[in-house]
Amino acid sequence: MPTSKKFMYLNRRAPYGTIYAWESLEVVLIGAAFDQEVSLMFADDGVYQLVKGSDPSEAEMKNFLATYRTLGDYGVRHMFVHQASLEARGLTQADLIEVAWEDLDTEQEVDNIVEVVDTDQAACLIAESEVVFSF
Amino acid sequence: MKLAIQVNEGPYQHQASDSAYHFAKAALEKGHEVCRVFFYHDGVYNGSRLTTPPQDDRNVVARWVDLAEAYDLDLVLCVAAAQRRGLVDDGEAKRNAKDATNIAPRFRISGLGQLVEAAILADRLVVFGD
Numbered sequence: 617m618p619t620s621k622k623f624m625y626l627n628r629r630a631p632y633g634t635i636y637a638w639e640s641l642e643v644v645l646i647g648a649a650f651d652q653e654v655s656l657m658f659a660d661d662g663v664y665q666l667v668k669g670s671d672p673s674e675a676e677m678k679n680f681l682a683t684y685r686t687l688g689d690y691g692v693r694h695m696f697v698h699q700a701s702l703e704a705r706g707l708t709q710a711d712l713i714e715v716a717w718e719d720l721d722t723e724q725e726v727d728n729i730v731e732v733v734d735t736d737q738a739a740c741l742i743a744e745s746e747v748v749f750s751f
Numbered sequence: 752m753k754l755a756i757q758v759n760e761g762p763y764q765h766q767a768s769d770s771a772y773h774f775a776k777a778a779l780e781k782g783h784e785v786c787r788v789f790f791y792h793d794g795v796y797n798g799s800r801l802t803t804p805p806q807d808d809r810n811v812v813a814r815w816v817d818l819a820e821a822y823d824l825d826l827v828l829c830v831a832a833a834q835r836r837g838l839v840d841d842g843e844a845k846r847n848a849k850d851a852t853n854i855a856p857r858f859r860i861s862g863l864g865q866l867v868e869a870a871i872l873a874d875r876l877v878v879f880g881d
Contacts, residue, residue, distance in 0.1 A: 646863040
Protein backbone atom coordinates (compact mmCIF):
# COMPACT_ATOMS: atom_id res chain seq x y z
CA MET A 617 0.00 0.00 0.00
CA PRO A 618 1.39 3.46 -0.88
CA THR A 619 2.17 5.94 1.89
CA SER A 620 -0.54 8.11 3.33
CA LYS A 621 -2.66 10.36 1.16
CA LYS A 622 -4.59 13.52 1.99
CA PHE A 623 -8.23 12.48 2.27
CA MET A 624 -11.08 14.97 2.26
CA TYR A 625 -14.65 13.98 3.02
CA LEU A 626 -16.92 16.66 1.60
CA ASN A 627 -20.33 16.67 3.30
CA ARG A 628 -22.99 18.80 1.67
CA ARG A 629 -26.27 17.33 2.86
CA ALA A 630 -28.43 17.67 5.99
CA PRO A 631 -27.98 14.94 8.64
CA TYR A 632 -31.51 13.60 8.25
CA GLY A 633 -33.86 13.38 5.29
CA THR A 634 -31.39 11.27 3.34
CA ILE A 635 -28.82 8.69 4.40
CA TYR A 636 -25.79 10.41 2.86
CA ALA A 637 -24.50 11.98 6.09
CA TRP A 638 -24.67 8.74 8.05
CA GLU A 639 -23.17 6.59 5.30
CA SER A 640 -20.40 9.19 4.83
CA LEU A 641 -19.61 8.89 8.51
CA GLU A 642 -19.43 5.11 8.13
CA VAL A 643 -16.68 5.52 5.50
CA VAL A 644 -14.75 7.85 7.84
CA LEU A 645 -14.97 5.30 10.67
CA ILE A 646 -13.91 2.35 8.50
CA GLY A 647 -11.28 4.44 6.72
CA ALA A 648 -9.53 5.14 10.03
CA ALA A 649 -7.97 1.66 9.80
CA PHE A 650 -6.01 2.85 6.75
CA ASP A 651 -4.08 5.60 8.60
CA GLN A 652 -4.53 8.35 6.03
CA GLU A 653 -4.34 12.11 6.60
CA VAL A 654 -8.04 12.84 7.03
CA SER A 655 -10.01 16.09 6.95
CA LEU A 656 -13.74 16.66 6.76
CA MET A 657 -15.41 19.63 5.10
CA PHE A 658 -18.99 20.67 5.82
CA ALA A 659 -20.69 22.95 3.31
CA ASP A 660 -24.19 23.81 2.12
CA ASP A 661 -26.80 21.91 4.21
CA GLY A 662 -23.92 19.74 5.44
CA VAL A 663 -23.22 22.35 8.14
CA TYR A 664 -26.40 21.16 9.89
CA GLN A 665 -24.61 17.87 10.62
CA LEU A 666 -22.61 19.60 13.38
CA VAL A 667 -25.37 21.64 15.02
CA LYS A 668 -25.49 21.09 18.80
CA GLY A 669 -28.49 19.52 20.49
CA SER A 670 -30.25 17.99 17.49
CA ASP A 671 -32.56 15.16 18.52
CA PRO A 672 -34.21 13.03 15.83
CA SER A 673 -35.59 10.45 18.25
CA GLU A 674 -39.24 11.39 17.68
CA ALA A 675 -38.74 10.68 14.00
CA GLU A 676 -37.29 7.29 14.99
CA MET A 677 -34.00 8.14 13.34
CA LYS A 678 -30.67 7.07 14.79
CA ASN A 679 -28.95 10.01 16.52
CA PHE A 680 -25.34 10.00 15.36
CA LEU A 681 -24.32 13.47 16.54
CA ALA A 682 -22.25 11.88 19.32
CA THR A 683 -20.25 9.96 16.70
CA TYR A 684 -18.85 13.22 15.28
CA ARG A 685 -17.46 14.03 18.74
CA THR A 686 -15.38 10.84 18.65
CA LEU A 687 -13.81 11.49 15.24
CA GLY A 688 -10.57 12.71 16.83
CA ASP A 689 -10.10 9.11 17.96
CA TYR A 690 -10.60 7.94 14.36
CA GLY A 691 -7.64 9.81 12.92
CA VAL A 692 -9.61 12.86 11.77
CA ARG A 693 -7.31 15.85 12.13
CA HIS A 694 -9.47 18.70 10.83
CA MET A 695 -13.20 19.40 10.52
CA PHE A 696 -13.67 22.48 8.37
CA VAL A 697 -16.97 24.34 8.12
CA HIS A 698 -17.75 26.66 5.22
CA GLN A 699 -18.49 30.09 6.65
CA ALA A 700 -20.86 31.35 3.95
CA SER A 701 -22.95 28.15 4.27
CA LEU A 702 -23.21 28.72 8.03
CA GLU A 703 -24.17 32.39 7.61
CA ALA A 704 -26.75 31.65 4.94
CA ARG A 705 -28.50 29.42 7.48
CA GLY A 706 -28.32 31.91 10.38
CA LEU A 707 -25.71 29.82 12.22
CA THR A 708 -22.36 30.64 13.83
CA GLN A 709 -19.58 28.48 15.23
CA ALA A 710 -21.25 28.83 18.67
CA ASP A 711 -24.09 26.66 17.35
CA LEU A 712 -21.73 23.80 16.48
CA ILE A 713 -20.37 20.94 18.54
CA GLU A 714 -16.72 20.90 19.60
CA VAL A 715 -14.49 17.97 18.76
CA ALA A 716 -11.28 17.40 20.71
CA TRP A 717 -8.21 15.67 19.36
CA GLU A 718 -5.16 14.21 21.04
CA ASP A 719 -2.08 12.61 19.57
CA LEU A 720 -1.56 9.61 21.83
CA ASP A 721 2.14 9.34 20.88
CA THR A 722 3.17 12.95 21.49
CA GLU A 723 0.35 13.92 23.90
CA GLN A 724 -0.24 16.96 21.72
CA GLU A 725 -3.81 18.15 22.29
CA VAL A 726 -6.24 20.32 20.38
CA ASP A 727 -9.40 21.39 22.21
CA ASN A 728 -11.48 21.79 19.10
CA ILE A 729 -10.67 20.67 15.56
CA VAL A 730 -13.85 22.27 14.16
CA GLU A 731 -12.67 25.30 12.21
CA VAL A 732 -14.70 27.81 10.19
CA VAL A 733 -13.07 28.68 6.85
CA ASP A 734 -13.97 31.15 4.11
CA THR A 735 -14.70 30.19 0.52
CA ASP A 736 -11.15 30.73 -0.74
CA GLN A 737 -9.69 28.65 2.08
CA ALA A 738 -12.26 25.90 1.46
CA ALA A 739 -11.41 25.84 -2.23
CA CYS A 740 -7.69 25.63 -1.43
CA LEU A 741 -8.18 22.83 1.08
CA ILE A 742 -10.20 20.79 -1.40
CA ALA A 743 -7.69 21.45 -4.19
CA GLU A 744 -4.80 20.34 -1.94
CA SER A 745 -6.50 17.02 -1.15
CA GLU A 746 -5.45 13.94 -3.09
CA VAL A 747 -8.73 12.09 -2.58
CA VAL A 748 -12.11 13.84 -2.22
CA PHE A 749 -15.06 11.70 -1.14
CA SER A 750 -18.14 13.70 -1.99
CA PHE A 751 -21.39 13.01 -0.13
CA MET B 752 -4.02 6.56 -15.45
CA LYS B 753 -5.38 4.28 -12.75
CA LEU B 754 -8.95 5.22 -11.83
CA ALA B 755 -11.30 4.25 -9.03
CA ILE B 756 -14.99 4.99 -9.51
CA GLN B 757 -17.68 5.46 -6.88
CA VAL B 758 -21.37 5.30 -7.83
CA ASN B 759 -23.76 6.76 -5.25
CA GLU B 760 -27.16 6.48 -6.93
CA GLY B 761 -29.36 3.67 -8.20
CA PRO B 762 -30.26 3.11 -11.85
CA TYR B 763 -32.99 5.03 -13.72
CA GLN B 764 -34.04 7.44 -10.93
CA HIS B 765 -30.71 9.23 -11.31
CA GLN B 766 -28.31 9.50 -14.23
CA ALA B 767 -25.23 9.00 -12.03
CA SER B 768 -24.83 5.33 -12.92
CA ASP B 769 -25.22 6.10 -16.64
CA SER B 770 -22.57 8.80 -16.41
CA ALA B 771 -20.25 6.53 -14.45
CA TYR B 772 -20.70 3.77 -17.03
CA HIS B 773 -19.98 6.05 -19.98
CA PHE B 774 -16.98 7.52 -18.16
CA ALA B 775 -15.60 4.07 -17.29
CA LYS B 776 -16.16 2.75 -20.82
CA ALA B 777 -14.48 5.78 -22.43
CA ALA B 778 -11.54 5.59 -20.02
CA LEU B 779 -11.04 1.86 -20.66
CA GLU B 780 -11.27 2.34 -24.43
CA LYS B 781 -8.57 5.00 -24.17
CA GLY B 782 -6.32 2.51 -22.40
CA HIS B 783 -6.73 3.73 -18.83
CA GLU B 784 -7.11 1.29 -15.97
CA VAL B 785 -10.21 1.14 -13.77
CA CYS B 786 -9.07 -0.68 -10.65
CA ARG B 787 -12.51 -0.84 -9.02
CA VAL B 788 -16.07 0.43 -9.33
CA PHE B 789 -17.59 0.79 -5.88
CA PHE B 790 -21.36 1.10 -5.51
CA TYR B 791 -22.54 2.90 -2.38
CA HIS B 792 -25.82 4.26 -0.98
CA ASP B 793 -28.65 3.44 -3.45
CA GLY B 794 -25.89 2.71 -5.96
CA VAL B 795 -26.01 -0.91 -4.79
CA TYR B 796 -29.27 -1.32 -6.76
CA ASN B 797 -27.10 -1.27 -9.90
CA GLY B 798 -26.14 -4.82 -8.97
CA SER B 799 -29.59 -6.44 -8.95
CA ARG B 800 -29.93 -9.16 -11.57
CA LEU B 801 -33.75 -8.94 -11.23
CA THR B 802 -33.83 -5.52 -12.87
CA THR B 803 -36.11 -5.65 -15.93
CA PRO B 804 -36.31 -2.35 -17.81
CA PRO B 805 -38.68 -1.90 -20.79
CA GLN B 806 -37.20 -3.32 -23.99
CA ASP B 807 -36.84 0.06 -25.66
CA ASP B 808 -34.75 1.41 -22.79
CA ARG B 809 -31.09 0.86 -21.90
CA ASN B 810 -30.34 -1.94 -19.46
CA VAL B 811 -28.13 -0.26 -16.87
CA VAL B 812 -27.31 -3.44 -14.95
CA ALA B 813 -26.56 -5.54 -18.05
CA ARG B 814 -24.30 -2.79 -19.37
CA TRP B 815 -22.16 -2.94 -16.22
CA VAL B 816 -22.03 -6.74 -16.46
CA ASP B 817 -20.96 -6.59 -20.13
CA LEU B 818 -18.29 -3.99 -19.40
CA ALA B 819 -16.99 -6.12 -16.53
CA GLU B 820 -16.86 -9.15 -18.87
CA ALA B 821 -14.95 -7.24 -21.52
CA TYR B 822 -12.40 -5.62 -19.20
CA ASP B 823 -12.42 -7.90 -16.15
CA LEU B 824 -13.72 -5.02 -14.01
CA ASP B 825 -14.04 -5.34 -10.24
CA LEU B 826 -17.63 -4.33 -9.42
CA VAL B 827 -18.17 -4.07 -5.66
CA LEU B 828 -21.38 -3.41 -3.74
CA CYS B 829 -20.92 -2.03 -0.23
CA VAL B 830 -22.03 -4.71 2.22
CA ALA B 831 -23.63 -2.35 4.75
CA ALA B 832 -25.53 -0.48 2.02
CA ALA B 833 -26.50 -3.78 0.36
CA GLN B 834 -27.82 -5.30 3.58
CA ARG B 835 -29.98 -2.24 4.24
CA ARG B 836 -31.42 -2.37 0.76
CA GLY B 837 -31.87 -6.11 0.27
CA LEU B 838 -29.06 -6.90 -2.19
CA VAL B 839 -28.00 -10.46 -1.45
CA ASP B 840 -25.35 -12.87 -2.74
CA ASP B 841 -24.83 -16.50 -1.69
CA GLY B 842 -22.61 -15.61 1.25
CA GLU B 843 -24.96 -12.94 2.57
CA ALA B 844 -28.00 -15.20 2.12
CA LYS B 845 -26.32 -17.87 4.22
CA ARG B 846 -25.05 -15.45 6.86
CA ASN B 847 -28.37 -13.69 7.32
CA ALA B 848 -30.68 -16.67 6.68
CA LYS B 849 -32.32 -15.20 3.57
CA ASP B 850 -34.28 -17.41 1.20
CA ALA B 851 -33.05 -15.88 -2.06
CA THR B 852 -30.24 -14.01 -3.76
CA ASN B 853 -30.50 -11.25 -6.34
CA ILE B 854 -26.97 -10.13 -7.16
CA ALA B 855 -26.02 -9.87 -10.84
CA PRO B 856 -23.05 -11.82 -12.24
CA ARG B 857 -19.65 -10.09 -12.06
CA PHE B 858 -20.73 -8.09 -9.00
CA ARG B 859 -19.50 -8.93 -5.51
CA ILE B 860 -20.41 -7.69 -2.06
CA SER B 861 -17.64 -6.45 0.20
CA GLY B 862 -16.77 -3.87 2.83
CA LEU B 863 -16.18 -0.13 2.78
CA GLY B 864 -12.48 -0.83 3.16
CA GLN B 865 -12.57 -1.72 -0.55
CA LEU B 866 -13.57 1.86 -1.34
CA VAL B 867 -10.86 3.38 0.85
CA GLU B 868 -8.26 0.97 -0.53
CA ALA B 869 -9.24 1.78 -4.13
CA ALA B 870 -8.95 5.51 -3.37
CA ILE B 871 -5.44 4.96 -2.04
CA LEU B 872 -4.31 2.74 -4.92
CA ALA B 873 -5.78 4.82 -7.74
CA ASP B 874 -4.38 8.02 -9.21
CA ARG B 875 -7.89 9.48 -9.11
CA LEU B 876 -11.16 8.64 -7.36
CA VAL B 877 -14.09 9.81 -9.47
CA VAL B 878 -17.43 10.06 -7.65
CA PHE B 879 -20.77 9.96 -9.47
CA GLY B 880 -23.73 11.11 -7.43
CA ASP B 881 -26.70 13.38 -7.41
